[in-house]
Amino acid sequence: MLHLRLIVPADRTDEVVSTVEKTVGTTHLAVVPGAARDPAGDLVMCDVAREAGDDLINTLRGLGIDECGSIAVENIDLSLSARAHRAEKEAPGEAADAVLWEQLSDATHEESTLSVTYIAFLSLATMIAACGVVLDNAILIVGAMAVGPEFGPLAGFCTALVQRAPRLAWRSFIALIVGFAVAMAVTVAFSLFMDATGLFTKDMLDAERPNTGFIYAPDWLSFVVAVLAGAAGMLSLTSAKSGALVGVAISVTTVPAAANAAVALVYGDAAQTRLSTEQLLLNLLGIVLAGTLTLFAQKYLWTRQRGRTGGENA
Known part of the structure; x- marks a missing residue:
């Protein structure tokens, strides 16, 4: 209610x-x-x-x-x-299937605004992921995924496409592009500092990384996971299931890929920088595609369900 x-x-x-x-x-x-x-x-x-x-x-x-x-x-x-x-x-209809579009638009509007807090969280998440990449520590990678706030503007972009709201779409796009650009730049500076103190080395980046090597290995499986996570993320927003949204956050390697690209750039590893960037873009595309299609499907199915139930009540 x-x-x-x-x-x-x-x-x-x-x-x-x-x-x-x-x-x-x-x-x-x-x-x-x-x-x-x-x-x-x-x-x-x-x-x-x-x-x-x-x-x-x-x-x-x-x-x-x-x-x-x-x-x-x-x-x-x-x-x-x-x-x-x-x-x-x-x-008419079922409460679990109902989408409050005004509430969704309001929530994504707030989450997709480029703010100091948003950039701070994204930068911190990327720096944590950088430590996880260099140490080949999966726990740090998962932690960085949970801290990252990037699903907000991704959801805002999907909502804007469905609701035909160009201002929200542009705001979300700017938050994503500028947010990741700033976060990666901060992580480059962070990596240079860590290298100067001897805490990061090129050998650590080039070593076998069985726990985090997937971050710079974009493939169709990465895209499939991003699509599944995007659909789950939109469902969690429309049904107010925050626990499910946390699961989505730690399913897709957006922040870790950005971190790996930044660290690899510092050490002049063009191959890892390129592959990590491809991984980042591939995951962002998968989430946006799945999130948008999920909202369109919910809108269509809800309209049909309301019409069918309304006819039965009449």
Whole structure:
């Protein structure tokens, strides 16, 4: 269930209340006249089944409530109510299959913004991966994958393609390109420092690396893993399964590939630099392709499911 908290101008309250009451899957409607001060208006609250939430939010936005008032949406972790249970049963479709496009767009907008924090996390992740590459330490590689924040702009780019939002697509693209460029430049400087202190050596990079050699060995299997991870990542975002998203983060060698390219560049290993860069680009392409197709499939299947269920209810 979702909880909607609306601030509505007093002269629009009846219209909003009527809209909520007509929406199948809503319950616990409450109106507190004159409760809002900034902006001034009435406070309208209701609970709505997740599978009916997207339609109701779009309808409220169509009425301009987001412009003249406010629309706030929260997830309800626990609702002990016979009315809520009945509302979920009446709402067409299944909650697990529902995609809240406004919520997804808002989340990916925040995650795909090029910020100091984003660059810091990506740079730190790449430096950790650089240590893992030189030491042939798989634990450090996995840790770097988990720290890396690059799936945010990747998800934002996929969402932008499906929603036809060029601004979000451009913002996500810039975050990816600039983020990885800065992170790799920082890692080059870090590697030079580590080499000067004797903690990194060319022999360590050139040695047999059975645990991390896959990082600069792009092949079709790498692409398949990236595609699977991209699909799983989008499903985890649309269903709010954060645990699954962590699994996605440690499945694809984007950050380690960038780190290996940076370290190899420092030691003049053109072959590893090229192969690592190919691995990075291949994985990014696989994630974007799978994420976009997953969202298109969810949108298509949800529309069909809603139509079929709506026809049965009629």
